[in-house]
Amino acid sequence: MLYKISEQIFKMIQEGHQILKLNMGEPDWPTSTECVEAAIKAIKDGKTKYASAQGEKELREKIAVLHDSSPDNVVLTPGSKYSIYNAMKILLKKGDEVILFSPHWTAFELIAKECGATPKVIDLSFEKDWNLDFEKIKNTFSSKTKLVIFNNPCNPTSHVWSIKEENKLIEFVKKKGVYILLDCAYRGISFSKMPFVKYDEKVIICDTFSKTFGMTGWRLGYIVAHKNLINEITRLNQISITNVPVFVQAAGIAALDNYSIIAEKTRTESKRRAEACISILKGRIKFNKPMAGFYLFPNLEVDGEKAFDIMLEKHKISIVPGAAFGNYKNFVRLSLCHPVNVLEDACTKLIQTVEEIK
Amino acid sequence: MLYKISEQIFKMIQEGHQILKLNMGEPDWPTSTECVEAAIKAIKDGKTKYASAQGEKELREKIAVLHDSSPDNVVLTPGSKYSIYNAMKILLKKGDEVILFSPHWTAFELIAKECGATPKVIDLSFEKDWNLDFEKIKNTFSSKTKLVIFNNPCNPTSHVWSIKEENKLIEFVKKKGVYILLDCAYRGISFSKMPFVKYDEKVIICDTFSKTFGMTGWRLGYIVAHKNLINEITRLNQISITNVPVFVQAAGIAALDNYSIIAEKTRTESKRRAEACISILKGRIKFNKPMAGFYLFPNLEVDGEKAFDIMLEKHKISIVPGAAFGNYKNFVRLSLCHPVNVLEDACTKLIQTVEEIK
Numbered sequence: 277m278l279y280k281i282s283e284q285i286f287k288m289i290q291e292g293h294q295i296l297k298l299n300m301g302e303p304d305w306p307t308s309t310e311c312v313e314a315a316i317k318a319i320k321d322g323k324t325k326y327a328s329a330q331g332e333k334e335l336r337e338k339i340a341v342l343h344d345s346s347p348d349n350v351v352l353t354p355g356s357k358y359s360i361y362n363a364m365k366i367l368l369k370k371g372d373e374v375i376l377f378s379p380h381w382t383a384f385e386l387i388a389k390e391c392g393a394t395p396k397v398i399d400l401s402f403e404k405d406w407n408l409d410f411e412k413i414k415n416t417f418s419s420k421t422k423l424v425i426f427n428n429p430c431n432p433t434s435h436v437w438s439i440k441e442e443n444k445l446i447e448f449v450k451k452k453g454v455y456i457l458l459d460c461a462y463r464g465i466s467f468s469k470m471p472f473v474k475y476d477e478k479v480i481i482c483d484t485f486s487k488t489f490g491m492t493g494w495r496l497g498y499i500v501a502h503k504n505l506i507n508e509i510t511r512l513n514q515i516s517i518t519n520v521p522v523f524v525q526a527a528g529i530a531a532l533d534n535y536s537i538i539a540e541k542t543r544t545e546s547k548r549r550a551e552a553c554i555s556i557l558k559g560r561i562k563f564n565k566p567m568a569g570f571y572l573f574p575n576l577e578v579d580g581e582k583a584f585d586i587m588l589e590k591h592k593i594s595i596v597p598g599a600a601f602g603n604y605k606n607f608v609r610l611s612l613c614h615p616v617n618v619l620e621d622a623c624t625k626l627i628q629t630v631e632e633i634k
Numbered sequence: 635m636l637y638k639i640s641e642q643i644f645k646m647i648q649e650g651h652q653i654l655k656l657n658m659g660e661p662d663w664p665t666s667t668e669c670v671e672a673a674i675k676a677i678k679d680g681k682t683k684y685a686s687a688q689g690e691k692e693l694r695e696k697i698a699v700l701h702d703s704s705p706d707n708v709v710l711t712p713g714s715k716y717s718i719y720n721a722m723k724i725l726l727k728k729g730d731e732v733i734l735f736s737p738h739w740t741a742f743e744l745i746a747k748e749c750g751a752t753p754k755v756i757d758l759s760f761e762k763d764w765n766l767d768f769e770k771i772k773n774t775f776s777s778k779t780k781l782v783i784f785n786n787p788c789n790p791t792s793h794v795w796s797i798k799e800e801n802k803l804i805e806f807v808k809k810k811g812v813y814i815l816l817d818c819a820y821r822g823i824s825f826s827k828m829p830f831v832k833y834d835e836k837v838i839i840c841d842t843f844s845k846t847f848g849m850t851g852w853r854l855g856y857i858v859a860h861k862n863l864i865n866e867i868t869r870l871n872q873i874s875i876t877n878v879p880v881f882v883q884a885a886g887i888a889a890l891d892n893y894s895i896i897a898e899k900t901r902t903e904s905k906r907r908a909e910a911c912i913s914i915l916k917g918r919i920k921f922n923k924p925m926a927g928f929y930l931f932p933n934l935e936v937d938g939e940k941a942f943d944i945m946l947e948k949h950k951i952s953i954v955p956g957a958a959f960g961n962y963k964n965f966v967r968l969s970l971c972h973p974v975n976v977l978e979d980a981c982t983k984l985i986q987t988v989e990e991i992k
Contacts, residue, residue, distance in 0.1 A: 279687070279872040286686040306680045316674050322664045325851040328644040329637070354712055354853075354875045361874045386873045493683040493879055495712075514637040515744045516719045517712045517875065521851055521882070 277600035278382040281584075285594045298611045298622060299594040301431060301570045303490040305545075307527070308538050311489060314530035318523035325522070329513040330506070331498070332525045338532045343500045345475030351509045352520045352528075356461060356484035356497025361387050362509045363480055363499060364423065367455060368393040373420040375413070378602030379573065381431045381459070396421070399603055402575050405564055406435040408445060417452055424449045429462040429470075432601045432609040433573045434550070434566035436466050450478045457482060464488030464539045465569035467547050477502045487570065488539050489531040496520060496528045546570060552616040556623040561630060572610045573598070574626075578633040580608045586632060591625045635958035636740040639942075643952045656969045656980055657952040659789060659928045661848040663903075665885070666896050669847060672888035676881035683880070687871040688864070689856070690883045696890045701858045703833030709867045710878045710886075714819060714842035714855025719745050720867045721838055721857060722781065725813060726751040731778040733771070736960030737931065739789045739817070754779070757961055760933050763922055764793040766803060775810055782807045787820040787828075790959045790967040791931045792908070792924035794824050808836045815840060822846030822897045823927030825905050835860045845928065846897050847889040854878060854886045904928060910974040914981040919988060930968045931956070932984075936991040938966045944990060949983045 281299055289295055306312070330336070331352030340347045353359040360383065368374060370392035376384050378397045388395040396416050400406045426445060429436045437445075442458075449456040457480040463470050465488055473481045484497035499509060513519065531538065546569030553572055557563060563574035576583055580597035587593045598607025610626070612619055639657055647653055664670070688694070689710030698705045711717040718741065726732060728750035734742050736755045746753040754774050758764045784803060787794045795803075800816075807814040815838040821828050823846055831839045842855035857867060871877065889896065904927030911930055915921060921932035934941055938955035945951045956965025968984070970977055 279869075282684070283687060283868070283872070290686075290691050300684055302684050307682045312677055312682075315677060319670055319673060323851070324665045324670075324849065326640070326658055326660050327851060328648075329641060333648050357873070358875050383873050390870075390873060491682065493681070493685060493877070493881075495875060495877070495879055510641070511637075512748075514641070515715070515741050515748060517716050517853060519851070519853070521853055521879075523851075524879070 278596055281594065281596055281600070294592055295588070296593045296614065296618065296622060298614070299596050300613070301487065301611050302492045302613055303487075303542065304614050305490055307490050307494070308531070308534065310530040310534045311491060311527040315523045315527040318526035323522040323526060327519040327522045329519050330510045331520060332522060335525045335529050335532075338529060339498055339500065342472045343475045343481055345500050348503055349475060349506055350498055350500050351506045351513070352496065352498050352525060353509070353513065354495035354497070354517055354520055355486065356459070356482045356499075357383055358517070359482045359497050359499040359509065360384070360457065360459065362512045363457060363482070363501070363505060364388060364391055364393075365512065366505060366508045367423050371420060372422040373418060375416055375421060375424040377408070377426065377430075379430070379432050379598065379604050379607070380602055381427060382600050384425050393422070394420075397602060402564065406430065406433055408437065408441060410444070410448065413445075413448065421452070421454055423454060424456045425459065426456060427459040427461070429466050429568035431462060432571050432596070433564060434462070434568045434571045435564060436468070436470070436567035439471065446476070446479060450476075455480055461487050462568045462570065465543050465546050467543065467567055467569075475500055480505065485528050485531055488542055490542065491527065491531065494524050494527055496524050542569060546612065549612040549614075549616055549619055553610070553612055553619050553623050556620050557627070560627050570611055570613060572612060573607055574610070575607050576630050577606055578630055580605055582633050583608050583626070583629050586629045587625065591629070593622050593625060595626075636954055639952065639954055639958070652950055653946070654951045654972070654976065654980060656972070657954050659845065659969050659971065660850045661845075661900065661971050662973070663848055665848050665852070666889070666892065668888040668892045669849065669885040673881045673885040676884035681880040681884060685877045685880045687877050688868045689878060690880060693883045693887050693890075696887060697856055697858065700830045701833045701839055703858050706861055707833060707864055708856055708858050709864045709871070710854065710856050710883060711867070711871065712853035712855070712875055712878055713844065714817070714840045714857075715741055716875070717840045717855050717857040717867065718742070718815065718817065720870045721815060721840070721859070721863065722746060722749055722751075723870065724863060724866045725781050729778060730780040731776060733774055733779060733782040735766070735784065735788075737788070737790050737956065737962050737965070738960055739785055740958050742783050751780070752778075755960060760922065764788065764791055766795065766799060768802070768806065771803075771806065779810070779812055781812060782814045783817065784814060785817040785819070787824050787926035789820060790929050790954070791922060792820070792926045792929045793922060794826070794828070794925035797829065804834070804837060808834075813838055819845050820926045820928060823901050823904050825901065825925055825927075833858055838863065843886050843889055846900055848900065849885065849889065852882050852885055854882050900927060904970065907970040907972075907974055907977055911968070911970055911977050911981050914978050915985070918985050928969055928971060930970060931965055932968070933965050934988050935964055936988055938963055940991050941966050941984070941987050944987045945983065949987070951980050951983060953984075
């Protein structure tokens with residue numbers, strides 16, 4: 277549903293419709309000058325040739341430092357989604373089970389199904405502030421479980437689980453002898469700073485340059501994992517996408533060289549926007565306080581798909597119904613990736629929409 | 635073997651070794667200024683955002699015109715290899731058979747195996763100038779045949795089959811009720827101009843910007859095919875790579891806008907290089923005359939892997955053993971993507987190498 281909506285909105289915009297895109301987690305500001313300039317320099321320098329399917333050594337070295345690993349444990353892909361896609365392709369066979377925490381990013385479920393695996397979805401509760409229930413997790417494991425996926429901070433809720441909670445989950449899953457995949461896409465923009473996940477042979481760390489660095493359309497992400505998995509993903513790169521353009525990787529190097537400054541900017545602005553929306557919605561629509569950038573996942577207490585329809589048709593604002601993220605049909609996801617005044621107006625219209633449906 | 639060698643060579647070069655790369659089909663000249671400037675302008679204009687998984691409408695429209703089809707029948711991918719990969723993923727299930735003509739591009743076989751399908755390889759004969767044997771083709775078909783792949787001009791031989799021969803094959807395969815995938819990567823640099831393949835609902839047309847436009851590292855290719863297949867590939871893009879960067883597609887638009895000039899330059903220079911190599915090798919090493927750009931596939935009459943080893947160790951020149959392309963162990967592939975004097979020297983060293991092995 278998430279991708280059908282995004283393709284539909286792209287088409288409508290290409291056809292000339294004016295739509296406010298609150299359906300995508302994508303900063304409205306341009307990619308940082310440092311990254312843009314590095315890419316342009318690389319293009320001008322002719323870094324437009326075939327390259328290593330694993331990725332440029334310089335970039336892998338910088339990533340390895342962040343995660344206390346070796347460059348041999350790193351592979352670059354066009355977006356972290358392609359890292360996740362290939363890791364799941366390698367680890368999951370038909371009939372296998374993969375544990376997801378819901379509400380969850382749509383891609384996890386779609387990729388699992390594409391692999392012929394069964395997503396075992398653990399529904400977390402809005403009322404319990406998305407708390408992890410280890411008893412439930414324990415009961416969801418079976419002999420078929422091959423992978424657990426954990427996305428912290430969470431898309432779509434912007435909830436952040438504590439490092440203590442995260443480590444407890446990692447240890448729990450490791451004891452079961454299966455891999456845990458940590459999707460860290462929003463980690464750089466958690467409102468309270470989070471450490472990078474450290475390399476561990478049973479942990480698959482996925483991260484992207486899209487969110488923290490405003491590089492969504494550049495398609496650059498990576499996996500840090502056990503060497504066997506890295507070699508397999510490199511092999512899949514070889515027979516599918518060949519390599520990530522070197523000039524895109526050059527932008528990635530510049531991004532990491534300026535990590536603190538760029539991340540701090542993104543974090544501060546994302547927090548400011550979230551707070552503006554909170555002050556409009558508070559007392560009118562239920563939500564859990566976002567703890568990281570980009571999303572609000574309010575519980576409208578009315579049908580989210582109806583709200584989607586009205587917001588799009590009447591107000592020309594695209595949001596995403598909660599059903600795209602699991603059994604959350606009364607929820608919607610709003611991306612807070614626009615200026616404060618625009619978001620305030622959208623929140624007001626969301627309140628009107630809910631009133632209209634009630 | 636092809637990809638192991640390329641990853642090995644990248645690693646050696648990164649470690650500081652000086653190697654003449656005749657293992658990759660990649661022009662040594664920079665990407666055309668028009669393409670470079672279009673990409674840089676797009677980056678500066680902020681075309682660095684998420685975009686349609688199917689591809690930009692403007693580029694799809696231009697591609698559609700070439701193949702007498704509609705933009706709805708076109709999808710853009712990061713390289714044509716990813717088009718082929720996804721088309722094969724969609725069409726081939728475990729136990730299916732796919733017919734290949736050999737010597738063949740390594741990726742076809744590797745992808746088929748990745749899909750769980752069985753490549754049924756028809757070995758063409760050097761002595762018969764790679765002629766298609768329709769009796770053999772007929773006998774290779776079985777109830778399990780789901781796809782035929784035809785690469786014209788051929789990598790690694792640079793052989794061009796006539797349009798009459800190509801059409802005969804297309805009609806033959808269509809009558810069998812299966813899809814034929816035409817890989818047209820080298821079509822723009824055939825020494826005698828070839829027309830674009832026209833859209834047909836049973837034909838899958840794959841093409842890349844890599845070879846004709848010297849855009850190997852940009853990762854831009856496409857498929858023109860029946861709408862059902864296009865929709866499926868778009869869906870796979872959504873859950874894997876998301877989209878091809880819009881600024882890369884901008885370079886592709888500039889490439890097509892300057893098609894004739896750029897293709898003519900590539901064709902002329904490729905022909906000049908091939909002729910220089912021919913005049914060195916003639917009478918000393920057997921080969922079929924290349925009819926398109928980039929490769930020579932001589933029959934050394936000695937072990938190709940031994941020649942590879944000596945060329946790399948002694949002469950610091952990387953070539954590819956014929957075994958990478960099928961049952962052609964006495965052959966090697968040379969990429970003629972370097973200045974004439976460099977290629978002449980490499981050919982002389984190849985002659986010495988063969989003498990040494992004999």
